[in-house]
Amino acid sequence: MNNELDVINNLKELERFLLSIENGGLGLKDVAGVGMATNNSDGRPFVAVFDNSQQLILARWVTQDVYDNGKDLVRNGPSRAH
Incomplete structure (x- = not known):
């Protein structure tokens, strides 16, 4: 989340992001799950990808x-x- 400008701002973009994870398009290894959360320090929401x-x-x-x-x-x- 280092790029402050790289924000998912609509559901279509979220769907594309999830599909790219599912299809291996981001080159991630050992993906076990995806979830939504909020940052503890400032409350900003994010989507997170977790490993095993x-x-x-x-x-x-x-x-x-x-x-x-x-x-x-x-x-x-x-x-x-x-």
Whole structure:
């Protein structure tokens, strides 16, 4: 989350991010889960990617709207159009 400008600001972008994780497009190894959380120090929401040891391996800031409305998308995974 070092890039303050790299914020997911709509549900379509969140879906693309989740699909890229699922498809291996980000080159992450041992992905075990994805979740939404808020930063303890300032309360900013983010989406987090965890490995098998529950260690954070990637995180992206999200807007409050995406946090409020994207929880089911993160919980259930993106739907795939066939």
